[in-house]
Amino acid sequence: KNEVEQSPQNLTAQEGEFITINCSYSVGISALHWLQQHPGGGIVSLFMLSSGKKKHGRLIATINIQEKHSSLHITASHPRDSAVYICAVLSGGSQGNLIFGKGTKLSVKP
Amino acid sequence: DGGITQSPKYLFRKEGQNVTLSCEQNLNHDAMYWYRQDPGQGLRLIYYSQIVNDFQKGDIAEGYSVSREKKESFPLTVTSAQKNPTAFYLCASSIWYWGSTEAFFGQGTRLTVV
Numbered sequence: 001k002n003e004v005e006q007s008p009q010n011l012t013a014q015e016g017e018f019i020t021i022n023c024s025y026s027v028g029i030s031a032l033h034w035l036q037q038h039p040g041g042g043i044v045s046l047f048m049l050s051s052g053k054k055k056h057g058r059l060i061a062t063i064n065i066q067e068k069h070s071s072l073h074i075t076a077s078h079p080r081d082s083a084v085y086i087c088a089v090l091s092g093g094s095q096g097n098l099i100f101g102k103g104t105k106l107s108v109k110p
Numbered sequence: 111d112g113g114i115t116q117s118p119k120y121l122f123r124k125e126g127q128n129v130t131l132s133c134e135q136n137l138n139h140d141a142m143y144w145y146r147q148d149p150g151q152g153l154r155l156i157y158y159s160q161i162v163n164d165f166q167k168g169d170i171a172e173g174y175s176v177s178r179e180k181k182e183s184f185p186l187t188v189t190s191a192q193k194n195p196t197a198f199y200l201c202a203s204s205i206w207y208w209g210s211t212e213a214f215f216g217q218g219t220r221l222t223v224v
Contacts, residue, residue, distance in 0.1 A: 004152070033213075041198055043215035086153070109132030 003027050006087050007100035013108050019074040021104045023087030026068065032059050033074050035086040037103065043086070046072070077108045113137065116216035117200050123188075123195075123223050131219045133201035141206055142184035143213070145201045146170060147198040156199075159184055160206070188221065195223045 007022045023032070034046040047054050047061040049070065054061050057079075063070040074081055087101040114135040122127045133142065144156040155168030159178040172190025178184055184203075188195045198220050204213040 002152075035215075040198070041218035041220070043200060043218075045212045045214070048212055059217075100148060100153075100154075102152045103129075 002101070002103040003099050004087055004089055005091070006104050008087075008104060009102070010105045011107070013106070015078060015108055015110050017108075019077050019081075019106065019108075021072045021085050021087075021106070023070045023072070023101055024068060025070075025087075025089045025099070027089065027091045027099070028090055029065075029068075029089045031090040032063055032070050033088045033089060033090075033098065034070075037084040037086060046085075050109050074106075079108045079110050082107050096101050114201060114203050114214050116199075116215045116219050118219060119217065121219055121221045123221070123222055126190045128190060129188050129195075129221065130180045131188070131199055131201075131221070133186065133216060135182055135184075135214070136205045137203055138181070138216070139203035139205055139215060140181070141204045142178070143202045143204075144168075144174075144176065144184070144186045145200045145202065147200060148217075153200065156162065195221060197221060 005027045023044045030087050032049045035043050036046050037043045044108040049063045084103040084105050086103045088098040090098050118130045141160045143158040145153040147153050154170050155175040156174050157165055157168055162178055164182050165176050165178050165203035173189055175187045198218050200218045201216040202213045204211050
């Protein structure tokens with residue numbers, strides 16, 4: 001069993017829809033990251049969370065430490081949001097070796 | 111503009127040849143990382159360096175080598191000992207070890223060995 005599981009693997013949405021991507025993990029963590037990988041391959045860091053909720057523009061990330069679960073929400077989705085979204089966790093006590101999920105491929109249709 | 115630059119974007123090499131991938135950052139970050147990405151797989155750590163002249167093996171270091179002679183540069187050599195080198199390679203940097211801080215990524219190098 002993978003230590004970091006993302007769902008769904010693939011997601012197709014219509015422009016304007018509310019989108020949720022989930023990340024579950026099985027290890028104790030000190031931080032969780034959400035990353036966005038563009039079709040060309042470049043990666044951008046979206047959020048780093050250790051508790052609660054963060055918001056940036058149309059993106060919202062939440063984490064529930066007790067349930068070992070995080071969600072990434074996109075409100076009013078747009079075709080430019082089409083990308084692979086990756087969840088990564090830093091297990092407690094680790095010095096920088098993150099555990100990555102396999103990613104969720106999102107396609108937003110106009 | 112500050113950032114992290116990988117070159118080249120695409121690289122083709124014959125089997126049995128060593129090849130070096132470049133990674134340069136002007137963010138004054140101490141830590142730098144190399145990851146490998148294969149289709150349908152999560153990123154896997156090859157090597158990382160938290161300070162000049164020091165680096166550590168990651169999960170899949172066999173067949174790879176690195177150097178960190180300057181703070182801003184962390185080149186990765188894919189040697190002929192790497193059994194399956196065709197992959198997408200990403201370099202990243204962070205102020206300190208990036209589990210607890212944000213990381214910045216390069217645009218990646220797609221290596222194809224024929």
